[in-house]
Amino acid sequence: MRCLAILAVMGLAACASLPVSGPTDTQITRAAGQPQEPLPFQIVTLETLATLPPAIPPLRSSFMPMPAPPTDLIGPGDVLDVVIYEAGVSLFGGRSIVNSAQGTLPGIDPNAQGTQLPPMRVDDAGAIGIPFVGTIMVLGATTGEVEDRIRQGLRGMSQDPHVVVTIQRSITNSVMLIGEVATPGRLTLITNHETLSDAIALGGGYRGDARDLQVRVERKGQFYAVRMSELLAAPELDLPVYPGDRITLLNAPQNYAVLGAPNKVESYPLTKGRTTLADAVAKAGGPSPYQGNAAAVFVFRFVVGEDGAEEPVVYHVNMMKPGAYLLSQRFVMQDKDVVYVANARANQAGKMVQIIGQLFSPFTSLAVTTRNLTQ
Secondary structure (H helix, E strand, O other): OHHHHHHHHHHHHHHHHOOOOOOOHHHHHHHOOOOOOOOOOEEEEOOOHHHOOOOOOOOOEOOOOOOOOOOOEOOOOOEEEEEEEEOOOOOOOOEEOOEOOOEOOOOOOOOOEEEEOOOEEOOOOOEEEEOOOEEEEOOOOEHHHHHHHHHHHHEOOEOOOEEEEEEEEOOOOEEEEEEOEOOOEEEEOOOOOOEHHHHHHHOOOEOOOHHHEEEEEEEOOEEEEEEHHHHHHOHHHOOEOOOOOEEEEEEOOOEEEEEEOEOOOEEEEOOOOOOEHHHHHHHOOOEOOOOEEEEEEEEEEEEEOOOOOEEEEEEEEOOOOHHHHHHHOOOEOOOOOEEEEEEOOOHHHHHHHHHHHHHHHHHHHHHHHHHHHHO
16 A cells, blocks of 8 residues: 555656646646747637637738839830831832721821831830931830820921831730749730739639639739639739739648647648638547547637738637537638647546556566466
8 A cells, every 4th residue: 555655646746747749728828928938929719709810811912002004105125016107208118008998097198108117126225216216215105105206206307207106015014924824924914904813814714723822923022922712702802913013823732730639630731612620620530538628729820910920829719618619610720720739637647547557567467367377
C-alpha cells in the first residue's frame, strides 16, 4: 500500500509533464494579447451571428481610383495608320477617294486625292515622322489631336489637307493576360470600362477550378489579389482594369489544417465552393472523446486590416452548446486557416493511469505466469 501511495503522488506530480498534442483552452486564453508571444493575437468568441467574420474577405485593393482614359490614347509601341487627303495640287500624289459603293467621304472635296502613308510605329520617345512635316510628338495624345498637329504642319504646303489617323495596333490601350487563361497574351481594351472578369472572359475564360485560382493584378508597382471564386460571387471585388495592367491567373489550391486533439490530424483542401467550420470539424472526425475538449475549438487566422496589414486573430467556439453547431454552419473557412481542438485538462490523470498500467503490465503478466507454473 505504501508503494502504491508513493506511485500515486509521483503520478500526480508528473501529470504536468505528460506529452500532449498542444495547449489547453486556458493556456490559449491566457496567451491572448501577451507581448511576449511571437505574434500577439486577440480572441473573438463566436456567440452570435454578429460575431462571425465576413464570409468573403473585404476588398484588398490599394489601387488609387483613376478615371478611364480615352480609348484612342497613343503611346510608345503603338502602330498608326495615317491617310492624308489633298484637294487641287497634290503634295503626296495620292489617289482619288471617290468610292462607287459609298460615295464621297463626307466633308472632303470629291476632287481630293488620298495618300496612305506606311504604318508608323510610335518610338520610345513618343514621336512619329511625317514627310514634309518632320517629327511630331504624339505621346499621350488622342488620334484627333494628332490629326490636328499633322494638319497644322502641312499648312502652307498643301491645299486644304484633311488627315485621318487610326490605331492599327494598340500597346498603350491594352492589358497583359498571363497564366491559367484560355488565350493568354495582350488584350486590347475596347471601352476602357472593362472589369477583371470582362478581361478574363475576353481572353477566352479561365482554366481549371475557380476555387483554386488566384487573380493577381499588378499596376504601377501596386498589387491586388482576389480568388476567382470570390470574384464571381462578389461584384464589388470586380475592379475595373486599366491600360497597362498585368493580370496573372495562378493555380494556387487552398487548404486548411486541423490540429490538436481531433480524431484525425490532417491538412484538407478547400475544394467546395463554401467550406464551413462544421464541415472542417466533421472531416477530422470531431473532437477526440478521449483527449479533445469540444468546448474549446479554435480557428487561427491572419485577418487583413483596413490598412492592408495582417493581424492574427483566434476565433473560439464552444461546441458543447447546441447553438454553436448553427454558428459553425455560417463560419466560412479560408485559405491557411488552422482549426485547433484543445486538449481536455481532465484527461491528464487518465493518461498517467494508462502510463502506469503500461509500466506495470509486464510485471503483472510475469507474476501471473509464475503463479501458474508453481501450481
